[in-house]
Amino acid sequence: MIPFYDSTDPAALIPTASFTHVAGYANGRFAWPENQFARFKRFIKIGVFPGQPEQAHDARVLDIERFDAGVSDFPPFARVRHSLGHDDALAYCSLSLVPDLVDAMDADQSTPWGLWVAWWWGRPHPPTAADIAAELRALYGLTLPPGRLRACQWQPGGPFDSSVWYTRDTFSRVGK
Numbered sequence: 001m002i003p004f005y006d007s008t009d010p011a012a013l014i015p016t017a018s019f020t021h022v023a024g025y026a027n028g029r030f031a032w033p034e035n036q037f038a039r040f041k042r043f044i045k046i047g048v049f050p051g052q053p054e055q056a057h058d059a060r061v062l063d064i065e066r067f068d069a070g071v072s073d074f075p076p077f078a079r080v081r082h083s084l085g086h087d088d089a090l091a092y093c094s095l096s097l098v099p100d101l102v103d104a105m106d107a108d109q110s111t112p113w114g115l116w117v118a119w120w121w122g123r124p125h126p127p128t129a130a131d132i133a134a135e136l137r138a139l140y141g142l143t144l145p146p147g148r149l150r151a152c153q154w155q156p157g158g159p160f161d162s163s164v165w166y167t168r169d170t171f172s173r174v175g176k
Contacts, residue, residue, distance in 0.1 A: 001126060001128075001164040001165065001166060002021055002164065002165040002169060003019060003021070003126075003162065003163070003164055003165075004019060004021035004022055004023060004042075004151075004162075004163050004164070004165060004171075005019050005021075005022050005023075005157070005160040005161065005162060005163070006022060006023035006024065006046070006153065006160060006161055006163060007022075007024065007030075007159055007160035007161070008025070008029075008030040009030070009159050009160075010024060010025075010030070010031070010032035010033060010036045011036075012159035012160050014039075014040075014160050016039055016040060019040070020040060020041040020042055021040065021041070021042040021043070021165065021169075021171050022037075022040045022042075022043050022044075023043065023044045023045075023046055023061065023116075023163070024036060024037055024043060024045060024046065025045070025046050025047075025048065025063075026045035026046060026047050026055065026058045026059040027047055027048060027049060027055060027058070027059065028047075028048035028049065028068070029048075030048075041173065042169065042171035042172065042173060043171055043172055044060050044061055044090070044171055044172065045058060045059045045060055045061065045172075046059055046060075046061040046062075046063050046092065047059030047061065047062055047063065047069070047077070048062075048063045048068040048069060049068075049069060050068065050069045050070055050073050051069075051073060052073075053073070053076035053077045053079070053080040054080060055077070056077050056078075056080040056081040056084065056086075056089065057080070057084065060081070060086070060088055060089065060090055060172075061090040061091070061092050061116060062074050062077045062078075062089070062090070062091055062092065063092050064091055064092060064093040064097060064101070065092075065093065065094065065097075065118075071093070071097060071100045071101050071104050072104060074089075074091045074101060074104060074105070074113070075104055075105060075107070075108050075111070077089060078091075078105070078108070078111045078112070078113045079108070079111050082111050082112060087112040088112070088114065088170055089111070089112065089113045089114070090113070090114045090115070090116050090150060090151075091113065091114070091115055091116065092116040092117075092118065092153075093115075093116075093117065093118065094117070094118045094119070095117055095118065095119045095132075095135065095136070095139070098115065098117060098136060098140070098142065098144070099136075099140045099142050101115070102142065102144065102145065102148075113148070114147075114148055114149070114150040114167075115144070115148045115149050115150060115151075116150055116151040116152070116153065116163070117132060117149065117151070117152050117153070118152075118153045119132060119135070119152055119153070119154060120153075120154060120155060120156060121135075121154060126152060126154045126155070126162070126163075126164040127152055127154055128166075129149050129152075129166045132144075132149060132152055133149070147167075149166060150165065150166060150167050151163050151164060151165045151166060152164055152166075
């Protein structure tokens, strides 16, 4: 697991000594300036706008929550990302939206996508991918398609939240 932080406050000064990986906003009210991304060795960018799949040109993640994009915005976002030659479109959403997201993407079997789930489970360590899979089965009877779960935001931390990445490191590199 790779720990990483994200923040709606680009000036929060996530500690570079503790974390080399971050997620920050490419657009919207909480957009990070490029110099904030440049502080870290590895990053992913988050888009927030509903009805604008073209934001996949710059953002890898679509933020699916109240006041941002919705579940129905993700399939077009993922298709644009894929048409650009990327197989890394990522939906960020709460655990409760995962069944709807899976349903939305079931109709589009040819577009690669992944999931960054928000689940603040209240323990002093991050959940494993197996913990999340078990919770989805228990709550919704859902078995997540293999290979979809990439990350979990598991703990709020004041100006920034803590997440873990479960798969190989595919964060963008500064300077690339």
